[in-house]
Amino acid sequence: xxxxxxxxxxxxxxxxxxxxxxxxxxxxxxxxxxxxxxxxxxxxxxxxxxxxxxxxxxxxxxxxxxxxxxxxxxxxxxxxxxxxxxxxxxxxxxxxxxxxxxxxxxxxxxxxxxxxxxxxxxxxxxxxxxxxxxxxxxxxxxxxxxxxxxxxxxxxxxxxxxxxxxxxxxxxxxxxxxxxxxxxxxxxxxxxxxxxxxxxxxxxxxxxxxxxxxxxxxxxxxxxxxxxxxxxxxxxxxxxxxxxxxxxxxxxxxxxxxxxxxxxxxxxxxxxxxxxxxxxxxxxxxxxxxxxxxxxxxxxxxxxxxxxxxxxxxxxxxxxxxxxxxxxxxxxxxxxxxxxxxxxxxxxxxxxxxxxxxxxxxxxxxxxxxxxxxxxxxxxxxxxxxxxxxxxxxxxxxxxxxxxxxxxxxxxxxxxxxxxxxxxxxxxxxxxxxxxxxxxxxxxxxxxxxxxxxxxxxxxxxxxxxxxxxxxxxxxxxxxxxxxxxxxxxxxxxxxxxxxxxxxxxxxxxxxxxxxxxxxxxxxxxxxxxxxxxxxxxxxxxxxxxxxxxxxxxxxxxxxxxxxxxxxxxxxxxxxxxxxxxxxxxxxxxxxxxxxxxxxxxxxxxxx
Numbered sequence: 001x002x003x004x005x006x007x008x009x010x011x012x013x014x015x016x017x018x019x020x021x022x023x024x025x026x027x028x029x030x031x032x033x034x035x036x037x038x039x040x041x042x043x044x045x046x047x048x049x050x051x052x053x054x055x056x057x058x059x060x061x062x063x064x065x066x067x068x069x070x071x072x073x074x075x076x077x078x079x080x081x082x083x084x085x086x087x088x089x090x091x092x093x094x095x096x097x098x099x100x101x102x103x104x105x106x107x108x109x110x111x112x113x114x115x116x117x118x119x120x121x122x123x124x125x126x127x128x129x130x131x132x133x134x135x136x137x138x139x140x141x142x143x144x145x146x147x148x149x150x151x152x153x154x155x156x157x158x159x160x161x162x163x164x165x166x167x168x169x170x171x172x173x174x175x176x177x178x179x180x181x182x183x184x185x186x187x188x189x190x191x192x193x194x195x196x197x198x199x200x201x202x203x204x205x206x207x208x209x210x211x212x213x214x215x216x217x218x219x220x221x222x223x224x225x226x227x228x229x230x231x232x233x234x235x236x237x238x239x240x241x242x243x244x245x246x247x248x249x250x251x252x253x254x255x256x257x258x259x260x261x262x263x264x265x266x267x268x269x270x271x272x273x274x275x276x277x278x279x280x281x282x283x284x285x286x287x288x289x290x291x292x293x294x295x296x297x298x299x300x301x302x303x304x305x306x307x308x309x310x311x312x313x314x315x316x317x318x319x320x321x322x323x324x325x326x327x328x329x330x331x332x333x334x335x336x337x338x339x340x341x342x343x344x345x346x347x348x349x350x351x352x353x354x355x356x357x358x359x360x361x362x363x364x365x366x367x368x369x370x371x372x373x374x375x376x377x378x379x380x381x382x383x384x385x386x387x388x389x390x391x392x393x394x395x396x397x398x399x400x401x402x403x404x405x406x407x408x409x410x411x412x413x414x415x416x417x418x419x420x421x422x423x424x425x426x427x428x429x430x431x432x433x434x435x436x437x438x439x440x441x442x443x444x445x446x447x448x449x450x451x452x453x454x455x456x457x458x459x460x461x462x463x464x465x466x467x468x469x470x471x472x473x474x475x476x477x478x479x480x481x482x483x484x485x486x487x488x489x490x491x492x493x494x495x496x497x498x499x500x501x502x503x504x505x506x507x508x509x510x511x512x513x514x515x516x517x518x519x520x521x522x523x524x525x526x527x528x529x530x531x532x533x534x535x536x537x538x539x540x541x542x543x544x545x546x547x548x549x550x551x552x553x554x555x556x557x558x559x560x561x562x563x564x565x566x567x568x569x570x571x572x573x574x575x576x577x578x579x580x581x582x583x584x585x586x587x588x589x590x591x592x593x594x595x596x597x598x599x600x601x602x603x604x605x606x607x608x
Contacts, residue, residue, distance in 0.1 A: 044057070176199070207557045245278045383438035387434070387436060395412060407490040497509050517533070564589070
């Protein structure tokens with residue numbers, strides 16, 4: 001196992017890094033004090049100057065200046081702004097303001113998971129408020145159309161605008177990876193969510209929803225493959241630029257001969273690129289791993305208890321924290337699959353375990369069976385499951401941290417595998433130091449049983465940990481194949497040249513001898529360091545950096561989509577077209593801002 005060595009860092013604010021090309025692109029300059037970026041239009045200081053922060057300010061406040069597109073016009077505009085001559089921005093007409101307000105309300109309804117049929121209700125609320133507070137302005141509502149038909153069409157227009165931005169970015173991607181999630185949906189139909197992570201020449205990472213595929217209509221792997229290839233072609237992405245695939249570990253995805261991954265890797269084979277790197281443990285780590293460690297169908301029993309509590313114990317004060325947690329996760333009403341997924345989280349299991357005495361008393365009071373509380377084996381299995389899932393929760397939270405690159409994420413995986421080996425040895429020795437819930441159960445049983453009775457069988461739990469360890473080794477084996485590339489990317493100055501691939505040794509030696517680059521490496525973020533590295537002087541190292549940076553380093557975007565679905569399951573369970581559903585998920589997961597001016601200008605154009 002290898003670990004990425006920690007480098008000595010002289011921490012410098014990201015705001016100190018300013019790129020000259022941003023002046024024409026985003027109309028900002030580096031302020032005299034050298035911190036952040038100063039907008040030439042509104043003179044506001046943008047403190048954090050990652051490119052996305054500067055771009056967001058520009059798109060949100062000054063998108064009007066996109067009409068100065070020609071190189072000469074743009075240069076002249078910058079010079080005028082430098083001298084304080086700000087072009088007069090045409091004021092929006094009342095019709096344009098109404099259109100923009102309608103678009104903003106539509107987006108807000110989508111973000112909150114509300115149906116666009118609720119636009120009429122929003123209109124009524126605004127009307128009541130204005131009538132009471134600003135009666136002279138009630139008339140402005142007449143030009144804002146929030147009927148379901150118009151709101152639904154606005155939703156599609158926002159989706160097309162965002163998708164157009166994504167396709168424009170995708171044309172410049174040097175490398176990209178896909179994440180395929182077929183386990184997110186808990187509604188009446190199942191869908192495959194396809195997420196894209198791309199890296200451009202400046203090593204800025206973009207993670208967005210590429211498409212969704214209806215698994216009811218694309219049941220076979222061949223049909224799924226065709227739908228994904230069509231989405232890639234539409235985005236202008238060739239398979240030769242695909243570096244990685246992140247999936248769930250269902251048979252549909254990783255079946256040895258008939259899984260989607262096998263088909264994708266076969267299609268993506270190219271003499272000029274890596275073999276596609278596949279790993280299947282990032283997505284829904286707790287959910288899918290729970291099936292390997294739930295040795296006594298504990299979750300099914302807990303599900304029955306929760307249903308009883310929700311129907312007959314909702315007013316009991318001891319269960320309010322549990323019910324509040326459930327409601328915050330998926331609302332007051334919940335379907336069976338959503339409840340099952342929630343119970344497979346380490347945090348939930350730990351909370352239920354802490355309430356086991358109260359649950360037993362509640363079951364007795366309503367005349368339900370309590371046989372499990374006298375079953376020694378079941379109690380031990382429950383405690384063990386709580387502890388293992390808590391360890392998996394900690395790993396899942398580490399993998400939720402984004403923008404750390406795959407090298408750091410793989411470190412967490414390797415560390416967890418070492419931890420599993422340690423836990424296996426501890427179980428063999430009946431050492432429950434790292435099994436808090438299990439130890440608590442064992443101590444309780446010892447007090448109630450005779451001293452010479454055997455409390456638990458270590459072999460039973462060793463087998464579970466061993467199985468989990470093998471699954472991790474299988475899911476992340478491709479990352480082990482490229483561990484030298486990951487280590488080279490993370491620590492180019494500490495990596496021994498003789499261990500590097502022959503093709504990169506000359507560049508690596510030249511890089512390590514460059515004092516200026518070493519100083520930059522010490523003070524910059526890793527992505528910023530590689531962004532500033534000359535592609536002419538270090539083409540191979542820069543190419544490796546683009547490929548590694550394009551690998552998914554977290555499950556954050558998938559978790560964001562999963563959270564959106566579980567919290568709005570009833571809205572999303574209504575009959576929706578695939579296009580409307582895709583629009584909702586794109587708006588909920590994107591980091592891009594819609595181009596409102598383009599949307600307003602095209603509001604009367606025919607739909608594509």
